[in-house]
Amino acid sequence: MTGTQASAAAPAPDLRSAALVAEDDPMFHHVLQKSLSDWGYNVTAVEDGAKAWHILEADDSPKLLVLDWMMPGLDGVELCGRIRSRKPAPYSYILLLSAKVTSGTWSMPLTQEPMTISPSLSM
16 A cells, blocks of 8 residues: 555454354243354343343443334333333334234234234244
């Protein structure tokens, strides 16, 4: 290079670095935590929606959320409503899991965000 050195661009933040798992079933809790860790995520895992909400109130909370639909305390649907009603807040990507077997399109209460419901895959 002539004259001046080009400054190296700062590495882009790794958006995959943090994930939150909220699942009350011990087996699925373990499987989700291990799978996400194996894929390179730094996983925080809790057993109920109230603990998940406490984590999500922090400014540096994970942006990838894997939530169980039915949990003690706050369920996944109520938790999604709280997350989406925060203004202003950075966007969170939410996977809502359920043992319910159904399919179709459903709107999230409070936010009316469309969701595609697919039957679960067997593990």
